[in-house]
Amino acid sequence: MPVASTHPDSHTAAVEPHMPRRRVLAWLTSVGLFGSAVLSAVSNLVFIKPRATYGQPARFAIGKPDDFPSGTRISLDIKRVCIVRDGPKMAAISTTCTHLGCIVGISDTGFACPCHGSRFDQDGTVTGGPAPKPLPWFKLSLAPNGELEVDKGTQVEPGTYLNV
Numbered sequence: 001m002p003v004a005s006t007h008p009d010s011h012t013a014a015v016e017p018h019m020p021r022r023r024v025l026a027w028l029t030s031v032g033l034f035g036s037a038v039l040s041a042v043s044n045l046v047f048i049k050p051r052a053t054y055g056q057p058a059r060f061a062i063g064k065p066d067d068f069p070s071g072t073r074i075s076l077d078i079k080r081v082c083i084v085r086d087g088p089k090m091a092a093i094s095t096t097c098t099h100l101g102c103i104v105g106i107s108d109t110g111f112a113c114p115c116h117g118s119r120f121d122q123d124g125t126v127t128g129g130p131a132p133k134p135l136p137w138f139k140l141s142l143a144p145n146g147e148l149e150v151d152k153g154t155q156v157e158p159g160t161y162l163n164v
């Protein structure tokens with residue numbers, strides 16, 4: 001026959017079997033919260049860090065100086081740069097229109113944009129149309145292997161030539 005306990009800890013003793021379950025639930029909750037915090041932090045880092053690059057690399061080789069005869073202005077449309085050679089002087093001028101980014105073409109007087117009619121002289125100075133700024137000049141250098149290298153990450157003052 002069951003006997004009712006009158007001991008002050010009798011209630012605690014009755015609850016005792018449930019304590020491990022509460023601890024397990026508390027531990028699972030803690031692990032779940034910690035895990036979701038870690039997962040959230042990792043996904044934020046993955047989201048913020050760029051995983052792809054778009055467009056051309058800023059620095060690239062374009063060939064030997066002899067590939068560009070004196071007096072030529074050769075537009076490398078895929079690279080969006082025009083290589084200019086006048087005797088021993090060479091330069092790289094951007095062919096990206098400073099209005100909205102179309103590729104400018106070579107014209108008799110310099111460069112002309114087919115999109116909205118901006119015009120530039122042979123040094124890239126704006127001579128007409130909506131373009132707000134001149135075409136930038138990029139650093140042109142000679143690599144140790146004799147190849148010309150354009151660095152579109154480095155702009156130079158217009159009129160800065162590489163002597164080859």
Ligand code: FES
Pocket residue numbers: 097098099100101102113114115116117118129130131
């Ligand atoms: S993009 Fe060249 S004039 Fe507008």
